[in-house]
Amino acid sequence: MAKKKKEESEENRPEFGADALRAILEGAEGAEFEETLPQNIPPYDSLPEIDRRLSKIERNDFGNGQRLVARYGHDLISVPKAGWYGWTGQRWSLQIGAAMAHKYSQRISRDLRGEVIAAMAAGPKDDEPPKDFMARIKAHYKFSFDSGNTTRISAIMREAEPHLQKEIDAFDTHHFLLNLKNGTLNLKAEFNDDEDFDGIVLEEHQRKNLITKVARVSYDRDAQAPVFNKFIREVMPDDEVRLFLQRFFGYCLTGDTGKQVIVMLWGEGSNGKSTLMDLFTWMLGDYATVTPFASLLHTDQRRGSEASPDLARLPGARLVSAAEPESGARFAESMLKQLTGSEIMTVRHLHKDFFEFKPQFKLCLSFNNKPYIRGQDEGIWRRILLVPFTQRFVDEDQLGKFPGALPKIENLDKKLKAEAPGILNWLLDGYRMWAESGLKIPDKVRAATTEYRHESNPVHQFLDAWCEMKAGATIPAARLYDAYKLWCKDAALDPLNQNKFGRRMSEMNIERYTYQYVYYRGVQLSSEAESRLIEEENKQYRRRDGGDS
Known part of the structure; x- marks a missing residue:
């Protein structure tokens, strides 16, 4: 109941x-x-x-x-x-x-x-x-x-x-993890029993890795890139230089900055360097950042209290690029050193507080006109690697006008992006080569860089333009410096002061001696330069005496 x-x-x-x-x-x-x-x-x-x-x-x-x-x-x-x-x-x-x-x-x-x-x-x-x-x-x-x-x-x-x-510095600290659309590549995976194991393993996306970046490409171990392989061989036919580029851009997959190099791609237009940079920048997605070239130039020096939104975008990036400065531009050497160093940088977004980060990116610049580098110290020049691009690509109907030029590939950008997984495998091969034996800088790159250094040395340019190197010749140091100042005036350059001029001469192993006055041995002004200097001195005398200028 x-x-x-x-x-x-x-x-x-x-x-x-x-x-x-x-x-x-x-x-x-x-x-x-x-x-x-x-x-x-x-x-x-x-x-x-x-x-x-x-x-x-x-x-x-x-x-x-x-x-x-x-x-x-x-x-x-x-x-x-x-x-x-x-x-x-x-x-x-x-x-x-x-x-x-x-x-x-x-x-x-x-x-x-x-x-x-x-x-x-x-x-x-x-x-x-x-x-x-x-x-x-x-x-x-x-x-x-x-x-x-x-x-x-x-x-x-x-x-x-x-x-x-x-804290912000807790993010993106795994320098050998590369985040992709279909997972995270561990570039330094521990050995496993897979018979095809090559040190690179695709893992699942994980919150604990604290990664803020993702590339635009997926990993496919078997993917090929026939169009890209043809393109890269045409753009850079020299095997050693092409392998160097493969090693460098493979190195850019990592957050390692131990090499402290700046790769500069130089050459006249329509040579493929912009297409190459645009491709890698697109593929790396969040890992790549394009910064204004002005940020690297002497004219863009900012006060410490100013916002630096261009630099505040760089934490976690692995490839930073800039392209095409104006003709006559001058690099800010201190900025190049800072961007390629291992020191902590302090930056801030607009209307935000300052924060600190440690760079893990590689700097790659491309230009037609070489920016001027005033400094001649090893601190800047040991970082610079100039890669000449000498090919030219034109439309097929223009081939007759440009001997040696190659035909452009129709819809190249679209075709290259479609091969992104295969191109990633090319980059991973470059990473493996870098990890095994470094960048292996080719002689052609070293020679081009040395020539760039000479071109950027105003004293070297002055000696080439106005002087003759001749055994037994001597010239008063003060007169040579006067001639140098006049050459700078005619070339619209700011002259070095007399002490820096003297140091540059010493760095070039030009002998200086003293006999009542200071002289340089083994150098003399050309007859044209001597005439130009006398002409300028006469103008100065007339001005001083009140005569016609």
Whole structure:
């Protein structure tokens, strides 16, 4: 009989679920439950563990911050002076981080209603009267709606922030992991039993790697690139130089900067160097950054307090490129040294605070006109590697006008991008060669760089243009310096001061001696230069004496 009454009682219990919860707690049917508890609620143990656990924490802004951490913290990171980073499934992204943090904070209001069901399913606390229990449940339910208010949403993000915080230098620290569309390449994987193991393994994207970059290419071990192979051989027919480029750009897949080199691609237009750089920049995606050439020039020197948005884009990059400065441009040597060094850089975005990062990128520049490098010290020139591009590509109907030119490949950019997985394999071969034996700088690159150094030395240019090297010749140092200043004036160059001029002469092993006055041995002015100097001296005399200029 008792069993029958119990069954009848269960049949008469009201259905209780999420929809009934709203009706009950909004008061539509709540009165009848103020003295007796609702029945037929889901079993407590069948509810999500996170709802059960979070139903017991505080109902305030701090508690909501903990809810955000517990429910969505695995997809969010807060970085001081930078902002929120969000997990995309492939990488951590600053671009979408703030929107993700805000969206997840909005969800807390909805998620709280699951906690209300869990709290109700748990039943009253010890000795808690039904009326007090229902009041607590109703307060929990009301709090869930209040948490959807703008001020509450902002407070959720603010309270969660300290518990999801990492410094900017925690990101992109694995220099031999390369993040791709279909996984992360481990370029220094530990040995395994795969008979085809070559030290490179494709792994799943993982949050713990803290990678913020992803390339635009997928890894396919068997992919080929016939169009690219033809193109690269035509662009750079010299085998040694082509292998050097393969090693260098393979090296650019890593975050290693131990080589401290700047590769400069030089040559007149339509030679393939821009197509090559555009291709690698596109393939590397987030790992490649194009910076304004002006950032590298002497005219762009900035004060330490100024924003540096061009440089603030560089953390985590592995290839930084710039192209085509104006004719007559001059490099800022200190900036080139800084960008290719291992020292920490301090930069900031517009309207943001300063932050620090350690470079892991390689610098590759391309130009038709060589920028001037005033410094002649080893500190700058040991970094520079000039690669001449001597081929020329023209449309087929123009081949007759340019002897030795090669025909352009129709729709080349599109064809090369379609071969990106195969080109990645070419780059990986270059990486393996670099890892095994370094860059192996070709003699042609060294010779071109030496010639560039001579061209950039104003004293060397002056001696070539105005002087004759002759055994037994001598010239007063003051007169040679006067001639140098005049040559600079005619060439629209700023002259070195006399001390620096003297050091450059010494660096070029031109002997200096003293006999009452200081002289240089083995050098004399050409007759044309002597005439030009005398002409200028006469003008100076006439000006001084008040005559016609």
